[in-house]
Amino acid sequence: MGALSIKQVMKRYGAVEVLKGIDIEVDDGEFLILVGPSGCGKSTLLNIIAGLDTATAGEIWIGGRMVNQLSPKDRDIAMVFQSYALYPTMTVRENISFGLQMRKVPKHEQDEIVARVAKILQMDHLLDRKPNQLSGGQRQRVAMGRAIARDPALFLFDEPLSNLDAKLRVEMRHEIKQLHDRLKATIVYVTHDQIEAMTLGTLIAVMKDGEIRQFGRPQEIYNSPADLFVAGFIGSPSMNFIRAPVVRQASSVGVQLTSAAGTFHLPMVHLADQLAPWVGKELIFGIRPEQITDTVVSRHVNGFAHQRSVPIEMVEPTGPDTLVIMQLNGTRVVSRVRPEQAPSPGSTMDFVFDVSKAVFFDPQTEKRAA
Amino acid sequence: MAEQLRSQTAGPQLAGRIVIYSLLILVALYYLMPLFVMLTTSLKSLDDIRSGNLLSLPKSVTLEPWFKAWGEACTGVFCGGLKGNFMNSVMFVLPAVIISTLIGAMNGYVLTMWRFRGSDVLFTMLLLGCFIPFQVVLLPMAQTLGYLGIANSVAGLIFVHVVYGLAFTTLFFRNFYVTVPGELAKAARIDGAGFFTIFWRIILPLSPPIIVVCVIWQFTQIWNDFLFGVVFSSGQRQPITVALNNLVNTSTGVKEYNVDMAAAIIAGLPTLLVYVVAGKYFLRGLTAGAIKG
Numbered sequence A: 001m002g003a004l005s006i007k008q009v010m011k012r013y014g015a016v017e018v019l020k021g022i023d024i025e026v027d028d029g030e031f032l033i034l035v036g037p038s039g040c041g042k043s044t045l046l047n048i049i050a051g052l053d054t055a056t057a058g059e060i061w062i063g064g065r066m067v068n069q070l071s072p073k074d075r076d077i078a079m080v081f082q083s084y085a086l087y088p089t090m091t092v093r094e095n096i097s098f099g100l101q102m103r104k105v106p107k108h109e110q111d112e113i114v115a116r117v118a119k120i121l122q123m124d125h126l127l128d129r130k131p132n133q134l135s136g137g138q139r140q141r142v143a144m145g146r147a148i149a150r151d152p153a154l155f156l157f158d159e160p161l162s163n164l165d166a167k168l169r170v171e172m173r174h175e176i177k178q179l180h181d182r183l184k185a186t187i188v189y190v191t192h193d194q195i196e197a198m199t200l201g202t203l204i205a206v207m208k209d210g211e212i213r214q215f216g217r218p219q220e221i222y223n224s225p226a227d228l229f230v231a232g233f234i235g236s237p238s239m240n241f242i243r244a245p246v247v248r249q250a251s252s253v254g255v256q257l258t259s260a261a262g263t264f265h266l267p268m269v270h271l272a273d274q275l276a277p278w279v280g281k282e283l284i285f286g287i288r289p290e291q292i293t294d295t296v297v298s299r300h301v302n303g304f305a306h307q308r309s310v311p312i313e314m315v316e317p318t319g320p321d322t323l324v325i326m327q328l329n330g331t332r333v334v335s336r337v338r339p340e341q342a343p344s345p346g347s348t349m350d351f352v353f354d355v356s357k358a359v360f361f362d363p364q365t366e367k368r369a370a
Numbered sequence B: 001m002a003e004q005l006r007s008q009t010a011g012p013q014l015a016g017r018i019v020i021y022s023l024l025i026l027v028a029l030y031y032l033m034p035l036f037v038m039l040t041t042s043l044k045s046l047d048d049i050r051s052g053n054l055l056s057l058p059k060s061v062t063l064e065p066w067f068k069a070w071g072e073a074c075t076g077v078f079c080g081g082l083k084g085n086f087m088n089s090v091m092f093v094l095p096a097v098i099i100s101t102l103i104g105a106m107n108g109y110v111l112t113m114w115r116f117r118g119s120d121v122l123f124t125m126l127l128l129g130c131f132i133p134f135q136v137v138l139l140p141m142a143q144t145l146g147y148l149g150i151a152n153s154v155a156g157l158i159f160v161h162v163v164y165g166l167a168f169t170t171l172f173f174r175n176f177y178v179t180v181p182g183e184l185a186k187a188a189r190i191d192g193a194g195f196f197t198i199f200w201r202i203i204l205p206l207s208p209p210i211i212v213v214c215v216i217w218q219f220t221q222i223w224n225d226f227l228f229g230v231v232f233s234s235g236q237r238q239p240i241t242v243a244l245n246n247l248v249n250t251s252t253g254v255k256e257y258n259v260d261m262a263a264a265i266i267a268g269l270p271t272l273l274v275y276v277v278a279g280k281y282f283l284r285g286l287t288a289g290a291i292k293g
Helices: A042-050 A094-103 A107-118 A136-150 A166-183 A194-200 A218-223 A229-235 A267-276 B002-042 B046-051 B064-071 B083-113 B120-132 B132-149 B154-177 B183-192 B195-206 B208-224 B228-233 B239-250 B256-284
Strands: A005-011 A016-026 A031-034 A059-061 A077-080 A154-156 A185-191 A203-208 A211-216 A241-248 A252-259 A262-267 A284-289 A305-317 A322-326 A331-337 A347-356 A357-359
Touching: A005 A042, A005 B083, A016 A042, A016 A211, A016 A347, A031 A194, A031 A262, A031 B132, A042 A059, A042 A077, A042 A154, A042 A185, A042 A322, A042 B083, A059 A322, A059 B239, A077 A211, A077 B183, A094 A107, A094 B183, A107 A136, A136 A331, A154 A229, A154 B239, A166 A194, A194 A218, A203 A218, A203 A305, A211 A218, A211 A229, A211 B120, A229 A284, A229 B002, A229 B154, A241 B002, A241 B083, A252 A305, A262 A305, A267 A357, A305 B046, A331 A347, A331 B208, A347 B120, B002 B256, B046 B256, B064 B083, B083 B120, B083 B154, B083 B195, B120 B154, B132 B154, B154 B208, B154 B228, B208 B239, B228 B239
Parallel strands: A031 A185, A031 A203, A077 A154, A154 A185
Antiparallel strands: A005 A016, A005 A059, A203 A211, A241 A252, A241 A284, A252 A262, A284 A357, A305 A322, A305 A347, A322 A331
């Protein structure tokens, strides 16, 4: 039995189904990310795990115990909230020890725990301050300290970084990741930010409309998305989706792409079998920006890389890379090239299409076709 | 250039200041005038009042009217001054204020942090209570007090004022608590705190600004109330407002304006005191919702 299992959890508000049967199994020490656009039910699911909300149906197991009937305090969890939810009238020390006090931990043990937590998070000097005397990042740290002091079986984070500015967010992200490594804690973390999901998670559940669209390791979700939504949601800039006819040419099957300069063929040697039934029909061809690049950095390997010349429409420098935008089959397609290779708009450039990680979706069902 | 700018703006600014301050002083004088008349009249002897005019200062200051108003003046046939009624008022105003404030705080806490099905409807219904005129509830209240066996008693008056004040106190606290993040209560629940612990340890310590507002409002309302006092109490149990009315209306030959004035000031003193002591918190509390912690 893992640290957390969620079995067929459903939530209905009247006729509205917020969660439509969620199943998740998480082992000790995993960092599970619930990610999805707002309104996908991820926060509701977290609240149900915490016991702050009740499921209409289904079971929640934490550390091998069914906790459906237990109140939040008996579930052996700690939660970090988006607004931090620090008690404003208490000092940092009192904030951290409040939970211990409630559970009647002896005073000297409380002091030890507070000291230990303060050391872990390097905030000894903040202990006697009130929350309104702290900066956003410090408040965030205190909120985590309160959770650590509890030493729970399961940590719950509800969009903890969304109130911070961009720079601080990156810093705190590192800190949370370090914390996870150091404490070997099991964490469930809700976010709508796919970068947070990719960088922090050891497991990601991508949610939409109260369902889990895909559940797996970050790299697996990135490389092999289950459907069009997941493919588009994970990754920034997001994956290019090009509607393209599947054609057989010579011995291989591939897609036909048309730019202003003319039509070309991209063979998909490794996907020939999967694509065979689609010959003569259209599929959505998915390729990430970093898989369309300039000729310098690309590795011509295994016959997956194909050089093609395409007129370019727009150039967006980001610093480390420059995004070069072209039109293929009437769709804007983003490529990622080295800044010094970026040409001026209107000219034509040689691109290398690496199709080894190309994916295909059925335009009707939006499910993965190949 | 800068010099020029300054001289250009300084002129109109000064003129504006003068206008504003003279207006303010004028308005302040207008509002202070009755108090001035009351104070000076209460310190004059009857001869002094007859010979001088309303605004003249007393020829010789006497505290006699104050002592008379406090201890000897006649209300109806009883001649023991206002001191008994003053204590009556204190005896029911303090408990009524404290109880209605506490219940209001609890109501506000439940309506914001422990929402339940229909809690918004309940709140709206409570709000309607703010618009019910005193006169409407007189008869049903009299009957209720009779049933409860607390008619014509201090407990009865406390009950009336608590019930009538609840709508207001609940409104105050509810509107204050909606600005408090609900996640606070959730965090406390996960920390293991129960309903009352969260209220006492987390929510109530946040509330001094709104408690002050509520106490001032309730104290003023209840202390100054005349109608409930005159209807639901009688004789020696009457509050000071009713006694003041009786005192002024009781005349044995000569109308003692100085005693009337002293009595009126005595009756108004506690509310005045509350405003002076807590006034700055009152303003702070009224705007508390607008300021982010």
